[in-house]
């Protein structure tokens with residue numbers, strides 16, 4: 481195993497590329513820009529993340545469905561703001577074999593138009609509401625920005641949940657539920673903290689009334705939007721005629737929301753938040769290999785080999801994903817390999833361990849070695865998943881807390897952002913009127929953006945907008961983004 485040892489904070493970009501390679505996660509050598517191959521280690525972890533999200537969606541009354549991946553141009557154009565926002569990124573299918581198609585088909589960049597075409601047929605009565613459906617699907621976007629595996633691909637897989645309601649209040653409650661789901665999976669289970677912002681008018685989803693975005697913060701000081709959820713209002717139900725007959729016999733349009741956790745991006749944030757100079761660090765739940773046993777042999781030793789096999793059997797009987805590494809590599813090489821792969825615990829068995837009926841366990845989350853009696857192994861294994869999850873979450877939250885600084889001027893924003901931190905500033909407005917100031921800010925700070933106000937944190941702005949000097953109505957957060 482080659483040396484890794486790249487400092488994540490100093491050189492995140494190189495660190496991230498290297499970990500994708502060395503932990504055998506994602507391979508960008510496929511010869512189409514922005515289309516990457518996910519190796520078994522990545523797919524395993526991404527599946528686990530998908531399962532956690534799907535579990536929560538099902539728990540909150542969503543049913544899973546599946547929709548086509550090609551959209552006729554005429555359907556894609558039905559909602560004006562939506563097509564305006566997405567058109568520059570659509571991949572088009574224009575031929576079937578040698579024949580030109582009568583109408584070109586867009587490869588789904590997002591599924592509103594596909595799903596609502598069907599919702600208009602499936603939703604008929606007030607009895608059908610609330611209507612809560614999700615799908616897991618790939619989407620395609622011809623990104624014009626620099627592509628980066630997992631962070632910005634032209635093809636990626638995600639979950640989209642699309643819900644319909646009778647009232648605006650119910651739709652707004654759904655937005656809260658989406659945020660709660662993101663919180664429970666991404667922060668509680670995966671230990672990745674994020675801010676939940678209400679996006680400014682000029683940065684909302686094309687076709688939405690309001691957009692709320694969860695932003696993780698990468699080690700290079702850039703925001704990474706993980707899921708976002710949108711209050712769509714009736715914009716799409718009007719365009720797609722998604723109506724229901726109410727109790728009073730009247731035909732009414734539904735209120736809609738959509739929520740799109742992009743699993744690849746959540747995975748990227750997960751790798752970046754917990755990984756270190758030795759490789760991946762994973763929670764017990766997501767790790768492809770949970771425990772690795774390394775016999776410490778100096779030549780042949782039947783007792784050690786026997787103990788290693790016994791321990792493996794004990795763990796297998798408890799359904800633990802365990803590997804006994806009895807390869808030719810040296811113990812040091814094995815340690816490096818499994819640390820790179822993020823195996824949460826390593827069990828070392830040598831002469832001392834056999835003699836004293838003990839096991840030496842090295843934890844990947846804390847880096848500490850623990851010694852336990854062999855008899856205590858089953859108990860240890862029951863307790864360790866929760867300990868690791870809490871530890872990783874705690875470490876991540878400690879780092880995340882201290883990175884916001886107040887800025888009084890645009891110049892200060894620039895300095896704060898250049899130090900890899902988040903600037904907090906007074907702002908005139910996050911409605912359309914504030915866009916002029918946002919454009920000035922972005923051009924004068926080499927790309928920093930207003931991410932929004934923190935959702936549900938009623939922060940009182942005192943003073944003037946840092947750009948135009950008008951009375952500030954909002955407190956906003958500013959940083960660079962992926």
Ligand SMILES: [Zn+2]
Pocket residue numbers: 907908909914917945946947948949950
């Ligand atoms: Zn202003």
